[in-house]
Amino acid sequence: MGSSVLYAVLLLTGLSVILDQQGIMKSGISNAEVEPNSQLQSVTFDDVQGVDEAKQELEEVVQFLKEPSKFTEVGGKLPKGILLYGPPGTGKTYLARAIAGEAGVPFFQMSGSEFDELYVGVGAKRVRELFAAAKKRAPCIVFIDEIDAVGSKRSSKDQSYMRQTLNQLLVELDGFSSNEGVIFIAATNTPESLDKALVRPGRFDRHIPVSLPDVRGRTKILQRHTNTIALNPTVNLNTIARGTPGFSGADLANLVNHAAINASKNSRKAVAMEDLEWAKDRIIMGAERKSAVVTEAAKKLTAYHEGGHTLVAMYTPGAMALHKVTVIPRGNALGLTVQIPDGDNSNYTKRELLAMIDISMGGRAAEEMIFGRDEITTGASSDLEHATSVARQMILTYGMSDKVGLVAHRPDDFEKLGPETKSLIENEIKLLLEDSYARAMNLLTVHKDELHRLAVALVEHETLDSDEIKIVVKGGEIHHDN
Secondary structure, three states, X not given: OHHHHHHHHHHHHHHHHHHHHOOOOOOOOOOOOOOOOOOOOOOOHHHOOOOHHHHXXXXXXXXXXXXXXXXXXXXXXXXXXXXXXXXXXXXXXXXXXXXXXXXXXXXXXXXXXHOOOOOOOHHHHHHHHHHHHHHHOOOEEEEEEOOHHHHEOOOOOOOHHHHHHHHHHHHHHHOOOHHHOEEEEEEEOOHHHEOOOOOOOOOEEEEEEOOOOOHHHHHHHHHHHHHHOOEOOOOOHHHHHHOOOOOOHHHHHHHHHHHHHHHHHOOOOOEOHHHHHHHHHHHHHOOEOOOOOOOHHHHHHHHHHHHHHHHHHHHOOOOOEEEEEEOOOEOOEOXXXXXXXXXXXXXXXXXXXXXXXXXHHHHHHHHHHHHOHXXXXXXXXXXXXXXXXXXXXXXXXXXXXXXXXXXXOOHHHHHHOOHHHHHHHHHHHHHHHHHHHHHHHHHHHHOHHHHHHHHHHHHHHOEEEHHHHHXXXXXXXXXXXX
8 A cells, every 4th residue: 555655646746747847737827917916005206206307208108108199190109118227226116106107007017037937938928928918908007127037138058948038028029019008117227137139129128217316306205205204393304315325215215214213212203303313324334233342442442443534534635524433333343434425426536536545544544553563453354445446446447547557457357367467457556555555644643633632532422423523623522411
């Protein structure tokens, strides 16, 4: 009897594997799954802030979905596919939902990874069923998130099922007319990884960047997210927006949520400015490690290290403005010096890049000057890593070395360079870092008394903002309530 049961189990297992491989038991998507997403709360363009340029590009899509005859009368055709690309958290999915909400049409949403499966032919079948369902519900919007999961560049090393899925997607995009009222929108963080056949004219041929918001955009996003919470009338959202360069819409939503939680924890009825500042510092600097045991000697050394960064940042031309300095352990660091640019900056001068390197060197220079060369610590490891990275980019990418010249070398191609060129580049990087260290050491030597005053204040107060730093270095005293 035991042998019979074993044979039966093996037989059924083998039969199920054969049926799965043939696609008999494995279907693509059941009819119940190919249904538009039901949104409990409709999203419109008013809900999407900080991406005004992208919204303007997509307004004509809404008009087409509302009045398709207006475009067909004069022979105009909208693109079949729209590709939204940009950093994570900038609102690409929200934009696609807003188009559907504005036009009042069904909204199909899938992720690129949902098409992929180990079984050959399943991904292609899912593509066919999605397109068929979209045509039946036209006019509608089909949104494919993270399309790079299925539409990345093809290679001879790819598995056959991966190539079949992408090939089927390409065929289906060619198989329907743009006048049918089906708009395909895809989103990706890495547009350069997509196959050229997918982004050529006639398929996903309109590419719309969804970039990080500027100061005005961040203010609007903060206003949108604070509409649903109790906000103290004294809160200035523009100040928070200016202090959060590089934050995406998702980061700002997270900031507001952290602030609301902190206000509730402190038994406040409304979110105050200090809650928003606390949330901003928590995201930028990391959470405080209050349980960390720090000796007075270690605290003093950290105070001089961070004081070195701070003074170099204060007196170096081209440096970003200081925000705060702290000797409280946050994240993996024992202390932090935080700078925030005055505005949104995507382009840096050589002087600004050199200032970044000098500031990174300020911590190690302060340790050596105060405690001696044999007492320097491992605390400058991340500083040296950052300084080396900036110096390498200046030499390899930005052509800011007279000896190396106006040549851009990609990091992937560095190993292909000749030994003489490699040696020249490494020597230039080393020289750049050594000159920076010497400048930081000279600056701190000139301002040694200010470094002592700043370190004493950091040991006493632990955290200083930009105004308090200016008071301390001039010899003044500050008084904290707690």
